[in-house]
Amino acid sequence: MKIVVAIKQIPERDAAVRIDAAGAWIDESDMQWGMNESDAYALEEALRLKEAYGGEVIALSAGPERVSSTLREALAKGADRAIHVDAKDLAQRDSLNVAQLLAAAIRPESPDLILTGLQSDDLGYGLTGVLVAELLRLPHASLILHVEKTESGLSVKRELEEGWFQNIELPLPALLTIQSGGNKLRYATLMGIKRAKTKELRNVAASDLGVAPAQTVALERIALPQKQKSTQILTGPAKEAAVALVERLKFEARVL
Amino acid sequence: MSGVWVVLEERAGRIGRISWEAVAAGQALAQQLGLTVSAVIPGAQTETPAAEAATKAINKVVRLDHALLSPYTPDGFLGALEQFFRAVQPGYVVFPHTYQVRDYAPALAARFGQAFIGDVTGFADGPVFHRQLLQGRLTGTYRPAGNETCFLSVQSGAFRADQLAAGSPPVEVFTPALEATQIRTWSSTPFRAAAQTVDLSTAPVIVSVGRGIKEADNLPLIQELAKALGAELAASRPICDNGWLPIERQVGSSGQTVAPKLYVAVGISGAIQHLVGIKGSQCIVAINKDPDAPIFEAADYGIVGDLFEVVPALIDALKASAT
Numbered sequence A: 001m002k003i004v005v006a007i008k009q010i011p012e013r014d015a016a017v018r019i020d021a022a023g024a025w026i027d028e029s030d031m032q033w034g035m036n037e038s039d040a041y042a043l044e045e046a047l048r049l050k051e052a053y054g055g056e057v058i059a060l061s062a063g064p065e066r067v068s069s070t071l072r073e074a075l076a077k078g079a080d081r082a083i084h085v086d087a088k089d090l091a092q093r094d095s096l097n098v099a100q101l102l103a104a105a106i107r108p109e110s111p112d113l114i115l116t117g118l119q120s121d122d123l124g125y126g127l128t129g130v131l132v133a134e135l136l137r138l139p140h141a142s143l144i145l146h147v148e149k150t151e152s153g154l155s156v157k158r159e160l161e162e163g164w165f166q167n168i169e170l171p172l173p174a175l176l177t178i179q180s181g182g183n184k185l186r187y188a189t190l191m192g193i194k195r196a197k198t199k200e201l202r203n204v205a206a207s208d209l210g211v212a213p214a215q216t217v218a219l220e221r222i223a224l225p226q227k228q229k230s231t232q233i234l235t236g237p238a239k240e241a242a243v244a245l246v247e248r249l250k251f252e253a254r255v256l
Numbered sequence B: 001m002s003g004v005w006v007v008l009e010e011r012a013g014r015i016g017r018i019s020w021e022a023v024a025a026g027q028a029l030a031q032q033l034g035l036t037v038s039a040v041i042p043g044a045q046t047e048t049p050a051a052e053a054a055t056k057a058i059n060k061v062v063r064l065d066h067a068l069l070s071p072y073t074p075d076g077f078l079g080a081l082e083q084f085f086r087a088v089q090p091g092y093v094v095f096p097h098t099y100q101v102r103d104y105a106p107a108l109a110a111r112f113g114q115a116f117i118g119d120v121t122g123f124a125d126g127p128v129f130h131r132q133l134l135q136g137r138l139t140g141t142y143r144p145a146g147n148e149t150c151f152l153s154v155q156s157g158a159f160r161a162d163q164l165a166a167g168s169p170p171v172e173v174f175t176p177a178l179e180a181t182q183i184r185t186w187s188s189t190p191f192r193a194a195a196q197t198v199d200l201s202t203a204p205v206i207v208s209v210g211r212g213i214k215e216a217d218n219l220p221l222i223q224e225l226a227k228a229l230g231a232e233l234a235a236s237r238p239i240c241d242n243g244w245l246p247i248e249r250q251v252g253s254s255g256q257t258v259a260p261k262l263y264v265a266v267g268i269s270g271a272i273q274h275l276v277g278i279k280g281s282q283c284i285v286a287i288n289k290d291p292d293a294p295i296f297e298a299a300d301y302g303i304v305g306d307l308f309e310v311v312p313a314l315i316d317a318l319k320a321s322a323t
């Protein structure tokens, strides 16, 4: 199976976020970056499918120069090659336009399977995979935890709300958006990291993909959420705060 | 352009709570813009849910009815709703942000050349729409660029459905042209995982642990806190994804919904998928080192600090107060 995995680079989970001077996006200077969580699970699923059925895993990411480090990480974990859609202007593109970029980069590869994460933890749209499938006219299934190959295509396990699941069968080629937790993630080995340096990481300029930036919906402004609830924050050293909390729970909230 | 349309989702013949919230959002939007609000229900046998919808103050209810719309498939829903909305030419289409909607609605918007605005928490003059970024740490304001149809979904709990005015709108039927061959995926009826042995829904006190715990080896600290409180132990999704605690201890939209007297969230950021599972709690306590963590917005009491200092202190304080 030839599998493309779309991987997004996002701010490292515990990184402090500051709003930039224009209030348009977060200040990216000094930011630490990492692989989006569900994309790591998508990559893991792709590597397991390759190990079981043979084929090739291609990691794909759109973004500025810095995303190549996340693609190297994917190569170190076992992807065979990577495509970097070099675009500094993702902020001037809406979610549909970014999906068009990714679709344009995938099309010439004609993969059997495309995997994306379920949702990016920065913009959090949760729709790019579904859009790429639509743009490439492929069947898709979303929120997938488990993938099996069948004679005619795939049988997958889809998560529904509140602990319910459903099986979906679909023909190949197809696209799946992968939910976290279906597999245990592997770490890159030292050998893997060494090998990654020799693997192909191809740069494609966004301008060469024939998708001009466009926005039917624009992210105009970002801000800290407005506080609605008055939470009592107990201050002081840990010990004092803990004693005060127990008091409140006992005599004010009366829940102890 | 013909007003605001709300796409209702039916489950076993009933309209779900979040669909009513989408109606409330649609009504508020329509009022602001001086438009009418109507509802459409895709499905195979929609008489009953349509009758239920037709008790509210909306302009009309349309049954988008076809045998191939049950069970749900993205191809079926996309085909049917595309035909319907091409005919109707709505100004705004409002969806409830369910797992089903996220599976097809963005592609529907794409067929109309539009980017989808998902998981909206509110709107303001313009209109502009608000939604969460970075898992609730920031809010983004989105503005549709043109006068084309705008497609959006609303977050669970963001709009109040309990005060929808009553009405008696007409019910119409729209029959889309669909062929079995258009539908490329097959889906089974939903099933549950193996029987759960832990029922968190009735626990009076819950201590819940998130990724702030760093490693599985640190879990005994939280277990000790749970013991001091006589509490059940629960967790956010990443803890269960990592296999550190069994999935039946997961709280949230894809785990259990809880309603304890006291819910103590330790090292949990407070993403919406976690918060929807704990809304019914009487008292929420949050311990987190990040003062801007969204969990504090849900909490009644909070301690900003390193859990590895705060939790041992809390265990001591509980023990001291018990004697």
Ligand SMILES: Cc1cc2nc3c(=O)[nH]c(=O)nc-3n(C[C@H](O)[C@H](O)[C@H](O)COP(=O)(O)OP(=O)(O)OC[C@H]3O[C@@H](n4cnc5c(N)ncnc54)[C@H](O)[C@@H]3O)c2cc1C
Binding pocket: A013, A118, A119, B135, B209, B210, B211, B212, B213, B235, B236, B237, B238, B239, B250, B251, B252, B253, B254, B255, B256, B266, B267, B268, B269, B270, B271, B272, B273, B274, B277, B287, B288, B289, B290, B293, B305, B306, B307, B308
């Ligand atoms: C479709 C879907 C369904 C989902 N279902 C669920 C669900 O059912 N349940 C669920 O929980 N999630 C669910 N999620 C995931 C959810 O979006 C979040 O990713 C998840 O809840 C985050 O878990 P967390 O708060 O433990 O981790 P993080 O978001 O990583 O937060 C860790 C927190 O710990 C704090 N911290 C770190 N170190 C310390 C320290 N030393 N002391 C104190 N605090 C510290 C940090 O400040 C941070 O706030 C779902 C997501 C999707 C897309």
Ligand SMILES: Nc1ncnc2c1ncn2[C@@H]1O[C@H](COP(=O)(O)O)[C@@H](O)[C@H]1O
Binding pocket: A006, A007, A008, A009, A036, A038, A039, A060, A061, A062, A063, A098, A102, A115, A116, A117, A118, A119, A120, A121, A123, A124, A125, A126, A127, A128, A129
């Ligand atoms: N710039 C990007 N480069 C590569 N993949 C992306 C990019 N943006 C989104 N994706 C993929 O689409 C998924 C969903 O993203 P989103 O729709 O932004 O929540 C992610 O988990 C990635 O797999």
